[in-house]
Every structure is written in structure tokens, then in C-alpha cells.
Amino acid sequence: MTSTLAEKVSPSAPEKARAGARRAKRRRTVFLFMAPAFLGFLIFFGYPLIATVYYSFTRYDLINPPVFVGFDNYVRMFTTEPLVGTAAYNTLWLVVILTTCRVLFSLGIASVISRLKSGVGLVRTLCYLPTLAPPAAATLAFVFVFNPEFGPVNRFLRLIGIDGGLWFNSPAMSKPALTLLALWGSGELMIIILAALLDVPTEQYEAAELDGAGPVRRFWHVTLPSISPVLLFGVVNSIIYALQFFTQAIVASSASAGTADVAGNSKLIGAPQNSTLTYPIWLYVQGFRYFNMGYAAAMAVLLFIVSAGFTWILVRQLRKSQHQEEGA
Amino acid sequence: MPPTTRIRRGALLAAAAAASVLLTSACSGAAAPSGGDAAAAPGKDDKLTITVYSKFTDREYGVVTAGLNKLKAKFPNIEIKHEGNQDDDKLTQSIRGGNPPDVAISFYTDNLGAWCSTGSFQDLKPYIERDKIDLNQIPEAVRNYTEYQGKRCAMPMLADVYGFYYNKDMFAAKGVTSPPKTTDELLEDAKKLTEYNADGSIKVAGFVPSMPFYANQAQYWAPNFGAPFIGPDGKSDLATNPGWKAMFEFQQKLIDALGGHDKVEKFKAGLGDEYSADNGFQKGKLAMIYDGEFRTAFIKDQAPTLNYATAPAPVLTTMADKYGSAFTTGTIIAIPKGAKNPGAAWELIKQVSLDTDTLVDMANGLKNVPSTKASLTSPRLDLQPQFKTFLDMYDSGKLVSNQTTPIGDAHLKAVNDFAEKWQAGSIPDLTEGLKKVDAQINDELKQKGAGG
Numbered sequence: 150m151t152s153t154l155a156e157k158v159s160p161s162a163p164e165k166a167r168a169g170a171r172r173a174k175r176r177r178t179v180f181l182f183m184a185p186a187f188l189g190f191l192i193f194f195g196y197p198l199i200a201t202v203y204y205s206f207t208r209y210d211l212i213n214p215p216v217f218v219g220f221d222n223y224v225r226m227f228t229t230e231p232l233v234g235t236a237a238y239n240t241l242w243l244v245v246i247l248t249t250c251r252v253l254f255s256l257g258i259a260s261v262i263s264r265l266k267s268g269v270g271l272v273r274t275l276c277y278l279p280t281l282a283p284p285a286a287a288t289l290a291f292v293f294v295f296n297p298e299f300g301p302v303n304r305f306l307r308l309i310g311i312d313g314g315l316w317f318n319s320p321a322m323s324k325p326a327l328t329l330l331a332l333w334g335s336g337e338l339m340i341i342i343l344a345a346l347l348d349v350p351t352e353q354y355e356a357a358e359l360d361g362a363g364p365v366r367r368f369w370h371v372t373l374p375s376i377s378p379v380l381l382f383g384v385v386n387s388i389i390y391a392l393q394f395f396t397q398a399i400v401a402s403s404a405s406a407g408t409a410d411v412a413g414n415s416k417l418i419g420a421p422q423n424s425t426l427t428y429p430i431w432l433y434v435q436g437f438r439y440f441n442m443g444y445a446a447a448m449a450v451l452l453f454i455v456s457a458g459f460t461w462i463l464v465r466q467l468r469k470s471q472h473q474e475e476g477a
Numbered sequence: 478m479p480p481t482t483r484i485r486r487g488a489l490l491a492a493a494a495a496a497s498v499l500l501t502s503a504c505s506g507a508a509a510p511s512g513g514d515a516a517a518a519p520g521k522d523d524k525l526t527i528t529v530y531s532k533f534t535d536r537e538y539g540v541v542t543a544g545l546n547k548l549k550a551k552f553p554n555i556e557i558k559h560e561g562n563q564d565d566d567k568l569t570q571s572i573r574g575g576n577p578p579d580v581a582i583s584f585y586t587d588n589l590g591a592w593c594s595t596g597s598f599q600d601l602k603p604y605i606e607r608d609k610i611d612l613n614q615i616p617e618a619v620r621n622y623t624e625y626q627g628k629r630c631a632m633p634m635l636a637d638v639y640g641f642y643y644n645k646d647m648f649a650a651k652g653v654t655s656p657p658k659t660t661d662e663l664l665e666d667a668k669k670l671t672e673y674n675a676d677g678s679i680k681v682a683g684f685v686p687s688m689p690f691y692a693n694q695a696q697y698w699a700p701n702f703g704a705p706f707i708g709p710d711g712k713s714d715l716a717t718n719p720g721w722k723a724m725f726e727f728q729q730k731l732i733d734a735l736g737g738h739d740k741v742e743k744f745k746a747g748l749g750d751e752y753s754a755d756n757g758f759q760k761g762k763l764a765m766i767y768d769g770e771f772r773t774a775f776i777k778d779q780a781p782t783l784n785y786a787t788a789p790a791p792v793l794t795t796m797a798d799k800y801g802s803a804f805t806t807g808t809i810i811a812i813p814k815g816a817k818n819p820g821a822a823w824e825l826i827k828q829v830s831l832d833t834d835t836l837v838d839m840a841n842g843l844k845n846v847p848s849t850k851a852s853l854t855s856p857r858l859d860l861q862p863q864f865k866t867f868l869d870m871y872d873s874g875k876l877v878s879n880q881t882t883p884i885g886d887a888h889l890k891a892v893n894d895f896a897e898k899w900q901a902g903s904i905p906d907l908t909e910g911l912k913k914v915d916a917q918i919n920d921e922l923k924q925k926g927a928g929g
Contacts, residue, residue: 208924211573212595212814229920231913298747315739318746320901407690407751416587416890417689422897437566439885440591441924 198453204446211442222447233448235423236431239324243394243427244459247328248387254332255383259343273343277336284334288400291330292317317405320424327425330397331390338383345379346372381467388459392452395433398425428452515603516820519552526556527821530563530571531582536778540842541582547835548828555821568813572597577813579822582634586622586806586879587886593625594883594925598811601629604823610831614849618805618876625881632830635845636807637769638867638876639697641790644783647681647764656765656788658800660727663765663791668734670764679735679744682757684765686731687741688896691751692767695892698724700804700877701792706888706918707880713888713918716911723793725899725907738901754779770867774844777861787866802875803867807848846871883925888918 180187205222207215226233262272279287295302295316303313316326353371362370373380402420415438419426428448436445519525527548533541538561545557560578565588571577581598583589592598605612612620615633623631643656651670657663663684670683687693699706704720707713715721735741748762749755752775757763759780766772767790776783789801810830812822829835836852839845841859846867852858853872860868870876882888895904895914904910 210595212597225920225924229916231917231920296746297743315742315746318742405746407745407748416694416886416893418890419894420689420897422901422903423894437569438588439887439921439924440595444924 201446201449201453204443205450207443207446208441209443209446210440211436212440215443218443222444225444226447226451230444232419232423232426232431233428235419236426236428239424239426240392240394240428242324243328243391244388246324247331247391247394248384250328250332251335251338251387251390252380252383255335255339255342256380258339259346262339262343263346273340276339279334280336282334284396285400287334288330288397289404291326291333292401292404295326317401318421320422323401323405323421323424327394327397327401330401331394338386342376342379342383345376349375377467377470381463385460385463388463389456392456393429394427395429398427399430401425515607516818516823518824519555519818519821521552522554523552523821524554525818525821526558527580527818527825528578529557529559529580529582529825530568530578531559531561532564532584533561533582537843540839543842544829544835544839545825547832547838548825551828552821552824557825569597572813572815575815577815579812579816579818580810580825581813582808582810584808585886586809586881587889589623589631589809590625590881590883591885592811593628593630593881597814598630599814599816599819601632601812601823601826605629608827610827614831614851616848616850616871616876618878619807619848622806622878622881623809625883631809631811632826633848634808634810634826634830635836635840635843636805636848636871637771638846638871639692639767639769639790639804640867640870641765641788642758642768642772642785642863643765643788644758644761644763644785646784647761656786657791658789659791659794659797660723661794664727664731664734667731667765671735673736677736677740679740681761682735682741682744682763684731685735685741685745685757685763686728687745687900688728689893690745691757692769694889695724695896696806696879696889697767697804700802701790701799702727703793703796703799705880706892707882712922713915715892715915715918716908720793721911722907723795725896727793728896728900732900756780758785759783770846770864771844773861773864773867776863777844785863787863789866789870799875801870801873802877803870803873804879805871805876806879808845882922884918884921887921891917891921 204215206217206219208218208221209215258276262269262276265272282290294300297303297313297315297318300313300316302316306313314322316322349372353375354367357367357371399418402425403417406417406420415434418430418434429452432445432448432452435441435448529545531538531541538559541561542557542559545559548555548557563578565583565585568577568581568583569588569592589598604610612629619633619636623629623633641656647670648654648656653666653669657666667683667686670681671679672681674680685693688695688698696706698704699720702720702724704715704718704724706715708718732738732741748757749760756775756779758766758768758772759776761783773787776785789803792799792802810826812819812826816822829839831849833847833849833852833855834857836847836849837855837857840847840852841857844861844864847853847855847858853868858868891914895910898904899907899910
């Protein structure tokens with residue numbers, strides 16, 4: 150009986166061939182539709198990636214042909230060149246502190262807005278508006294607002310008896326000041342998190358409330374698991390933002406040193422005391438100003454490896470926690 | 478989801494994250510090398526357009542454009558397309574992209590060594606030899622900062638000379654009768670001229686020695702302390718040069734005398750932008766400053782009632798006989814690699830770097846020092862007394878030029894960075910700190926196959 154049924158359901162050879170042809174046709178169609186994206190990926194990602202890895206083993210000034218130097222650029226990076234370490238530290242500082250603050254700040258503001266009964270549209274717009282300000286203009290405004298001598302922040306702090314400090318003119322406070330600037334402009338992430346918060350089914354909150362869960366437990370066991378994919382996006386997005394932190398740091402260093410040369414005078418870049426010298430800035434200066442494109446390429450390769458590592462760890466952690474949630 | 482798929486997704490996400498960073502470092506597009514022979518000059522009636530990049534804007538842009546257009550007297554059909562606000566980065570990128578202007582003008586000589594050594598600027602020797610140009614009409618120091626290791630790849634288009642500005646009213650109010658000639662006198666005068674608010678903060682500073690700040694750049698100060706960046710062996714050797722130590726010790730002494738680093742930083746942060754009408758000296762917040770001769774034009778334009786005078790910058794007390802020497806740099810003009818009209822470009826360069834009338838007109842308009850000896854003695858030159866100080870220094874035979882290196886301004890940044898840390902008290906041992914600066918500069922030089 151079993152064998153008879155098996156014979157009945159098993160497709161004949163012509164049917165198999167037809168199914169195979171259908172699959173191949175579908176594959177061709179899918180490939181055809183994907184071809185433009187695939188081509189773009191090859192041109193704008195594949196080629197630069199391979200070229201960067203190649204140039205990292207050369208001495209190259211972008212004017213004359215590259216000269217192969219083996220691992221010299223990597224050896225220099227880890228041994229004799231002192232500012233790459235400073236730049237890496239500054240960027241790592243931003244990755245850790247700025248990412249944490251940006252996600253928590255956006256989550257906090259989004260949570261408040263999601264609970265508002267009226268004026269939601271206005272508050273949402275006001276919180277989003279700073280995102281639209283051009284980074285250079287926003288930074289100049291922040292340097293003015295945090296000016297140690299006449300800036301409104303320090304004036305206010307003086308009124309209540311606090312010495313506000315040097316902000317962008319102090320190596321200890323320049324990165325926190327840049328973090329505040331980044332938080333002020335994090336409306337985009339706030340809007341994304343707000344959308345995720347509003348998407349959490351209210352039935353789940355009602356059920357948790359009936360089970361006696363307070364606001365903290367409701368947030369921990371209902372809100373957080375529901376919005377965790379969006380939070381992961383926020384974390385990855387903020388890490389990328391911190392790894393690429395460039396314009397604001399360059400403008401702040403020039404403006405705080407007394408010049409409006411927003412293009413960045415390379416003698417002032419990183420001021421004060423290289424506390425605002427980020428990894429991408431140093432990569433740019435080495436490659437485009439000092440004509441050391443081979444060395445800059447080696448820096449870019451290292452940055453790529455670190456970025457890939459960060460993202461891989463985060464994605465793996467999220468998947469693990471999702472599996473645990475589903476299993477619980 | 479199977480673990481392999483998860484890893485692949487993670488890797489893809491990470492790849493996307495770093496793609497933009499890699500893109501910035503992988504773009505290139507160098508133009509084909511230009512020939513070594515002099516390109517023929519255009520015919521008198523040839524119709525063509527010469528593109529010029531410079532960083533001049535506003536008032537200065539108009540003055541320079543008028544100077545460039547004087548070429549039309551010789552070549553009436555040549556159009557000059559002068560694009561202002563083009564900084565060195567844009568210029569370099571246009572050369573790398575194979576679409577450079579015909580003529581490049583740069584405010585700074587810092588990058589000349591890099592441009593020359595990489596071939597970004599064309600060698601002008603064939604043109605100079607063909608047209609039998611006598612370069613001795615340009616002072617030696619100016620010739621030095623427009624060439625690199627004997628390769629002349631730029632010409633001077635006006636020069637900048639750095640000296641000392643002081644507020645005569647503030648001097649009179651505090652009984653200071655003459656400008657300081659040595660660093661000891663500068664220290665005493667700065668203390669006398671500094672006023673404090675009731676809360677102890679600085680109200681008016683005699684002199685702010687912070688670096689980098691306005692024209693307080695290591696390269697401008699160094700000649701007054703006998704401190705060269707690069708030694709005769711082509712290497713940086715700041716740690717063993719007494720001039721550098723004297724400079725930093727003087728700077729620290731003056732900062733301490735004014736009330737310490739934080740107090741000076743707070744005051745400094747309250748001063749306006751260097752080139753705006755809010756400049757601290759123009760606003761009467763600073764009694765004395767280092768600056769170039771071009772400040773006289775800014776004062777005339779932005780603070781015409783300011784009662785001020787100029788003098789050579791004070792020198793280290795132990796080298797008082799060097800008083801009157803000055804640091805010089807200036808605007809340079811060159812033909813970039815890949816320029817489409819090099820023959821016409823050279824004619825324009827000759828016009829604005831060697832023609833006396835053109836130089837005098839631009840010098841009067843920009844309040845820069847005209848760079849040839851003939852233009853310096855022209856009766857048409859506007860000899861405002863404050864400006865004349867700089868002309869005298871230029872003609873003194875004591876000029877010290879900017880040292881050209883293949884590392885752009887990497888050595889200048891290294892010293893400025895050190896100065897910032899030193900004045901904040903973050904460097905416990907001056908000699909050891911300077912040794913680290915030497916190592917940093919020599920590492921950059923080694924990258925270029927120089928000095929190391």
C-alpha cells in the first residue's frame with residue numbers, strides 16, 4: 150500500500166524536468182531583477198573594498214603610481230605613528246559613550262512622547278527639527294552656545310553659582326560637548342523608536358497589568374522585547390555614526406581655536422590637544438592632506454574589520470537573546 | 478534561523494556599515510603626467526579661457542581678479558575665469574581628479590613641498606630659462622619658500638611678513654613708551670597692560686601667548702627664537718635646539734604671569750574670529766599681537782579708528798642683535814599637473830608675479846608686500862606708516878622663510894599639538910616631550926623617503 154502511494158505521488162521524469170525548468174526560469178528572473186543592485190554593489194562596494202586592501206600594501210599619493218611596500222603601513226600604524234592611537238581612542242570613546250547616550254536619550258524622549266495626551270505632533274516636530282540643521286552650522290551654533298566666556302550655558306550656570314568650564318576648549322570636556330551636540334540632533338532615531346513603541350500591542354500591556362506587573366516590569370517584559378530589533382538598529386546605526394564622526398569634530402576644533410575656517414585648518418584639526426581628532430578625520434588628513442593614501446587605506450581596512458566585528462557581535466547577541474525569549 | 482545564515486547576515490550588515498569609509502579611501506583618478514618642456518605662449522589674438530583657483534573672497538577677491546585681468550592688455554582675447562574660495566584640499570583633489578585649473582593660487586606655502594615632490598605642480602624651470610627670467614629680482618628668502626630642493630614649481634605672488642602690532646592708546650594709558658624688543662620686555666609689558674575684572678577673570682590682555690591662536694603659530698614665532706623645524710641633515714631635531722626650549726619656557730612664563738592656563742583659555746575663547754571685525758586686537762581686548770602686514774588692511778576696513786602702530790616682533794633676549802628679522806611666507810602661484818593651457822598659464826603667472834604695476838596695484842589693495850625688489854621701491858606703493866614697517870623688514874636682509882618639506886604641514890601640527898599640551902601643563906619634561914615631537918615628525922618624513 151505504502152509503495153503504491155509513493156509511486157502515485159512521486160513525479161514522473163517529464164514532470165521533474167518541467168519543475169526544474171520552472172525553477173531555473175524563476176532563478177533567471179530573480180537574478181535579472183537583482184542585477185542592477187548586484188552591479189551597484191560590485192561597483193560601489195566590491196571594487197573599493199578590493200582596491201583599498203590593495204592600496205593598503207602600497208605607498209601611494211594619488212598622483213603617481215602606487216609602490217608596493219608590503220606590510221609597512223600596518224607596521225607603522227601599530228609601532229611608530231603616534232596619532233593613530235589617539236584617534237582610535239577618541240573614536241572608541243564616542244562609540245561607547247555616544248552610542249549608549251544616543252540610544253537611551255532617543256528611547257527616553259520617544260517614551261515620553263508616546264505617553265503624551267495632547268500636543269504630540271508639535272513636540273514630535275520640535276524634537277525632530279534639529280536633525281534638519283546642517284552639521285557645520287549646528288556645530289558653530291553649539292560652539293557659540295557653549296562658549297566659556299559669553300555663551301548662554303555658562304552664563305546661566307554662573308547665575309546659579311556653577312563654573313561651567315571650558316567645554317570645546319578643554320580636552321576633558323570637548324568630547325562630552327560633541328556628545329551633547331549629537332544628542333540634540335538625534336531626532337531621526339527618536340522618531341524610529343517612537344514608531345516601534347506605538348506598534349507594541351496594547352493587549353500585551355493589559356494582560357501584564359492583569360498579572361500584576363508594574364511599569365518597570367511592563368517595560369522590561371513587554372516593551373523591550375517588542376522593540377528590541379529597532380533598538381538593535383539604533384545601536385548599530387549609532388555605532389556607525391560614531392565611527393564616521395567627522396564634520397562636527399573638525400568644525401568644533403577650528404571654531405574653538407578662534408578661526409571660522411570650517412573646512413578645517415589641518416594645523417588646528419583635533420584641537421584642543423587632539424581630543425577631537427577622530428579616526429576618520431586622521432584617515433582623511435593622512436590620505437588627502439599628507440598624500441599618504443596607502444597608509445590611509447591601511448587605516449580604512451582596520452576600521453572595516455573593527456566595524457564588521459562590532460556589528461557581527463551585536464547581531465549574534467540579539468539573535469541569541471531572541472531565541473532565549475522564544476524558548477522561555 | 479541556522480547559525481550560518483545569521484553570521485552571513487551579520488557580516489553583510491557590518492560590510493554595509495564600513496562601505497562608506499572604504500569608498501572615501503579608494504577613489505582615485507590621477508591625470509597623465511604633463512611634459513617637461515615649456516608650452517608655447519598663446520598668440521596675441523588667440524581666444525581662450527584660463528581658469529584660476531584661489532582662496533580669495535569678498536574684498537580681496539575683487540583686488541586679485543583685477544590684477545589677473547591685467548593680462549588682457551597683452552592678450553585681449555583671453556578670458557580669466559577666477560574661482561575664489563578654493564582651498565588647498567579642493568585644489569589637490571582637482572589635480573588628482575585630472576581636472577585641475579590652469580593656474581593655482583594658494584595662500585599657504587605649507588603644502589609646497591608636497592606639491593613639488595609629487596609633481597602636482599609643474600616644474601617652471603623650462604619657462605624661466607626660455608624667457609630668461611632673472612630670479613634675483615626676488616629676495617632670497619622668498620625664492621626659498623617657492624621652491625623645494627632646487628625644483629622651482631611656484632612663483633611668489635606678493636609676500637607676507639610677520640611683525641608686531643600694538644595699541645598706542647593702551648600703551649599711553651599704562652605708561653609704556655615703546656614696543657618691546659626682547660621677550661623679557663614683552664613679558665613685563667604684557668603684565669603691565671593686562672587688566673582684570675572684579676572676579677579675577679581677564680578683562681584686557683597685554684598679550685596672549687597661547688598657541689595655536691590667531692597668528693600665534695609655531696612657524697611664525699620660531700625665527701624670533703632661532704628655532705628651525707628641520708636641521709641640516711633633513712631631520713627634525715627640536716629637543717636639542719635651545720631656541721625651542723626657550724620659546725616654550727617663555728610661553729609658559731607668560732601664561733603663568735597672566736593667571737594660568739584656564740584663565741587665559743577662557744579669555745581667549747571670548748575673543749572674536751581672527752578675520753572678523755570682532756578680532757580681539759581690533760576690539761581693544763588685546764594690547765599686542767603677532768600678525769602679518771595684511772592686518773593693516775583689515776583694520777582699515779573693520780576698525781578704522783583704532784590707534785595702533787607696528788614694529789618688528791620681539792626676539793629672544795639672548796639674541797637681541799637679531800631684532801628686526803621677520804618670518805616670511807606668502808601667496809604662491811603655479812601651473813598644476815594636467816593644466817589645459819600651460820602656455821597661457823605661464824603668461825598669467827609672469828604678469829602677476831613679476832610685473833611691477835600689477836604687483837603694486839595688488840599690494841595696495843590687499844596690503845601685502847610686493848614680492849619683487851622693483852615693486853618694493855615703486856613710488857606708487859601706498860606707504861601707510863604701519864605698513865611701511867613690514868616693507869622695511871622685508872628689505873632688511875634678515876628675512877627667515879617657511880621651510881618647505883614633503884610632509885605638508887604635518888610638522889607644524891605636531892609642534893602646535895605639543896604647544897597646546899605644554900601650556901596646559903600636561904608635559905612634565907620639556908626635553909622628553911620635544912623628543913616625542915621629533916620622532917613624530919621624522920616618522921612622517923620617513924614615509925616620504927626623506928629625513929629618515
